[in-house]
Amino acid sequence: MSFAGWGNFPRRQGELETLRDPAAVRRAVLGGGPVLAHGAGRSYGDAALGAGRTLGLRGLDRFLAYDEASRDLTVEAGVMLSDVIDAVLPRGLFPPVVPGTRYVTIGGMVASNVHGKNHHVAGAFGAHVSALTLVTAQGDVVRCSRGENAQLFRATIGGMGLTGIVTDVTFRLIPVETAFIRQETLSAPDLAAAMRLLEESRNRTYSVAWIDGLGKGGLGRALVFRGEHALRADLDDDQARAPLRTGTPPRLAVPFHLPAFTLNRLSASAFNELYYRMNARREGMRVVGYLPYFFPLDGVAHWNRIYGSRGFIQHQCVIPRAGSSAALGEMLALIAREGNPSFLTVLKLLGPGDAGMIGFPMEGFTLAIDFPVSDDTLRLAAALDRIVVASGGRLYLAKDARQDRGIFDAGYGEADAFRAFRAEAGASARFRSLQSERLGL
Numbered sequence: 001m002s003f004a005g006w007g008n009f010p011r012r013q014g015e016l017e018t019l020r021d022p023a024a025v026r027r028a029v030l031g032g033g034p035v036l037a038h039g040a041g042r043s044y045g046d047a048a049l050g051a052g053r054t055l056g057l058r059g060l061d062r063f064l065a066y067d068e069a070s071r072d073l074t075v076e077a078g079v080m081l082s083d084v085i086d087a088v089l090p091r092g093l094f095p096p097v098v099p100g101t102r103y104v105t106i107g108g109m110v111a112s113n114v115h116g117k118n119h120h121v122a123g124a125f126g127a128h129v130s131a132l133t134l135v136t137a138q139g140d141v142v143r144c145s146r147g148e149n150a151q152l153f154r155a156t157i158g159g160m161g162l163t164g165i166v167t168d169v170t171f172r173l174i175p176v177e178t179a180f181i182r183q184e185t186l187s188a189p190d191l192a193a194a195m196r197l198l199e200e201s202r203n204r205t206y207s208v209a210w211i212d213g214l215g216k217g218g219l220g221r222a223l224v225f226r227g228e229h230a231l232r233a234d235l236d237d238d239q240a241r242a243p244l245r246t247g248t249p250p251r252l253a254v255p256f257h258l259p260a261f262t263l264n265r266l267s268a269s270a271f272n273e274l275y276y277r278m279n280a281r282r283e284g285m286r287v288v289g290y291l292p293y294f295f296p297l298d299g300v301a302h303w304n305r306i307y308g309s310r311g312f313i314q315h316q317c318v319i320p321r322a323g324s325s326a327a328l329g330e331m332l333a334l335i336a337r338e339g340n341p342s343f344l345t346v347l348k349l350l351g352p353g354d355a356g357m358i359g360f361p362m363e364g365f366t367l368a369i370d371f372p373v374s375d376d377t378l379r380l381a382a383a384l385d386r387i388v389v390a391s392g393g394r395l396y397l398a399k400d401a402r403q404d405r406g407i408f409d410a411g412y413g414e415a416d417a418f419r420a421f422r423a424e425a426g427a428s429a430r431f432r433s434l435q436s437e438r439l440g441l
Contacts, residue, residue, distance in 0.1 A: 001013070001014070003041070003049070004041075004311065005043050005046060005047065005048060005049065005401070006041060006042050006043065006044045006304055007044040007045055007304065007307075007312050007314065007373075007401060008304060008307070008309070008311030008312070009045065009311030009312065009313060009401055010049075010401060010434070011311075012049045012054075012434065014050070015054070016038060016054050016055075016056045017053060017055050017056060018059055019055055019060065022060070022133070022135070022141070022167040025055070025057070025060075025135050025165050025167055026135050026139050026141065028053070028055050029136075029139050029164075029165060030139040033053060034050065034051050034052030034429065034430060034431065035053045035165075035431065035432075036048065036049070036052070036161055036432060036433045037057050037077070037107065037111070037161045037165045037166070038050070038055060038056050038057065039058065039077070039078065039104065039105035040058065040103055040104050042103060042104045042108065043108065043112060043398045044312075044313070044314050044399045044400070045401025045402070045435065046401055046433060046434035046438070047161075047397055047433055047435045048108070048161070048433065049433055050432065050433060051432035051433055051434055051436070055165070057077050057105065057107055057165070058078045058105065059078060060076035060079075060107075060167060060168075061076060061078045061079050061080075062075070062079070063075050063076075063079065063087065064168060065170075070172065071093065071172050071173045071174070071175070072130055072170050072171070072172050072173075073088070073170065073172075073173055074168055074169070074170040075106055075168065075169060076106075076167065077105060077106060077107025077110075077165075077166045077167055077169060078105050080102070080103060080104070080106075081098065081102045081103070081104050081109065082102040082103055084106065089179055090244045090245075090246065092175055092176055092177065092244060093173040093174065093175060093176065094175075094176045094229070095125075095171075095173060096125070096127075096128040096172060096173065097109075097122055097124060097125040097127075098114075098116050098294050098295075099114040099116055100116075100294070101297060101298055102295050102298060103298065106171075107166045107167075110125065110126065110129060110156065110166055110169055111159065111160055111161045112160065112360075112397070112398035113157050113158030113354075113356050113360065113361070114398070115350065115360070115361050115366075116206070116294070117206040117208045117227065117348065118205050118206050120201075120202055120349050120350060121202075121204075121205060121351065122205075123351060123352075123354040124158070124356075124359065124360075124361050125171070126157035126158060126354060128172050129169060129170065129171045130146075131144065131145040131148075131153075132144050132145075132153070132156065132166050132168065132169045132170065133166065133167045134152065134156060134165065134166055135164055136163075136426075136427070137425060137430035137431065138426060144156060151421070152425070154356065154357060155356075155357050155421050155422075157356040157359065158356030158358055158359035158397075159418075160358070160436070160441075161431060161433065162422060162427060162433070163421075163431065164427065164431065165431075177229065177231045178230045178231065178232055178234070178235060179243065179244050179247070179290050180229075180230040180234070180243070180287050180288065181206070181228065181229065181230055181287070181288055181289070181290055182227065182234050182286075182287055183226070183227050183285070183287070183288045184226040184285045185223060185224070185225055185282050185283050185284065185286075186224045186226070187222070187223055187224075187276075187279075187280045187283055188209070188220075188221065188222040189221060190219055190220045190221060190222075191211070191219055191222070191325070191329055191332060193220075193222070194211065194220055194222035194224060194347060195325060195328070195347070195365065197209070197222075197224045198347065198349040198365070199349065201224070201349070204226045204228065205229065206225075206226065206293075207225070208224070208346060209222045209223065209225070209346065209348070210222060210223045210275070210345070210346060211332070211345040211346065211347050211367075212272045212273075212345070213272070213332065213335055213336070213342045213345035219329070219332055219333060219336060220328075220329070222347070223276065223279045223280065225293070230287050234287050247289060247290070247291040254303055254304075254305040254306055271343055272343075297344075307370070307372045307373070310372065310373040310374070312371060312373055313370070313373055313378075313401050313402060314368055314369065314370050314371075315368070315369050315381050315384055315395070315399075316366060316367070316368035316369075317367055317388040317393050317394065317395050318360065318361065318362050318366040318393050318394060319365050319366075319367070319392070320362065320363065320364040320392045320393065321363060321364045323392070324391070327387055327390070327393070328347075328367055331367065331384055331387050334380070334383060334387075335369065335380070335384075338376070338380050342370050342371055344368070344369070345367070345368070345370075346367070346369075347366070347368075348365070348366050349364075350363060350364055350365070350366050351363055357414045357417060357418045357421065358412050358414060358415065360397060360398070364393070366396075368399070378402060381402065385407045388407075388411070389407055389411060394408075394410075394411025394412055395407065395408070397435065400435065415441075418441065419440070422441065
């Protein structure tokens with residue numbers, strides 16, 4: 001069979017073995033040859049494609065424990081974030097950090113140390129993980145936390161599944177009064193204004209900017225969305241009838257890979273113009289459901305098919321705050337000049353880096369841009385890489401499908417330490433992905 005990450009690039013031939021309990025995970029690890037855990041397949045590139053056997057963990061889907069006093073929830077690694085939200089939100093609880101989709105596994109969130117729109121105040125998901133259980137290269141079942149096997153814990157947070165296979169995770173939930181978000185929409189005429197608005201939003205819980213990547217209305221024309229968990233007093237009569245409702249699955253879907261000719265500069269420009277005008281008209285404060293605020297793309301099932309059968313790449317970098325204005329401006333100018341179509345360009349402000357030897361977040365601005373796969377866009381992505389490295393930044397491994405080892409090593413200061421740790425633990429021979437082979441990890 002052939003399978004791939006969310007970007008449908010690259011594709012790999014092989015079998016995806018489904019495991020259903022921790023004992024099966026241990027037998028698989030001891031079965032010989034390299035293995036790699038695979039969750040919901042939402043990492044974009046080759047991070048979750050095994051160089052040997054790929055082990056699907058969606059069968060590890062049980063809720064194990066909940067401590068009401070601490071709000072610590074323990075679930076198996078294959079539990080979906082959507083299932084966690086469905087279970088806890090009606091009880092007035094919410095995950096501390098969520099990425100841009102709820103269709104990820106909790107194990108995958110640990111492996112990628114995902115961040116959300118609140119990184120500047122809450123850090124990444126790993127900052128809220130109190131403990132996890134890992135099957136090591138020797139088949140040992142090890143409990144890890146900041147006080148127990150601390151080095152292995154730190155290497156595993158954001159370690160892209162390369163230190164062992166996580167079988168369960170304990171993390172802390174946050175209390176909420178409602179399932180709604182008090183959203184404030186602001187428009188920005190250019191990149192400098194968008195960055196200034198995000199800086200001014202540092203005391204807000206959530207903030208994110210959508211950027212017009214083709215620059216028709218001005219380079220970096222943007223919409224900034226600030227958010228706070230709404231209180232019951234913020235809701236209108238209809239919302240107040242079910243203040244903790246979880247929402248419904250998407251009703252729209254892209255039924256097949258669209259032909260390549262449907263995505264071009266003209267169609268992308270038209271979409272960006274329409275999106276900007278529709279949302280600019282809604283400037284100001286309004287109360288919205290948590291689904292459209294946190295997971296707008298989940299509203300259309302299989303949206304990745306918009307980019308056609310060759311798939312797409314996402315170039316997501318983080319640039320340190322010093323020098324970020326010049327670097328991001330250079331990147332957007334290059335993208336606009338090349339005219340490569342993109343429906344999605346997102347800018348966020350990250351806080352200080354946190355747990356993880358090869359964790360992505362660092363204090364600065366992160367820019368994410370989708371491109372359909374083509375020779376031109378791969379060349380453009382490589383040119384963007386050089387701007388990132390020159391400014392002291394790095395690329396997000398969960399979105400990566402093509403950076404080379406030189407770019408990776410330049411951005412991740414603990415790359416060699418991570419390699420040494422893996423070698424000493426016997427993990428480099430046992431846990432291998434196409435990405436780890438490409439980056440020499």
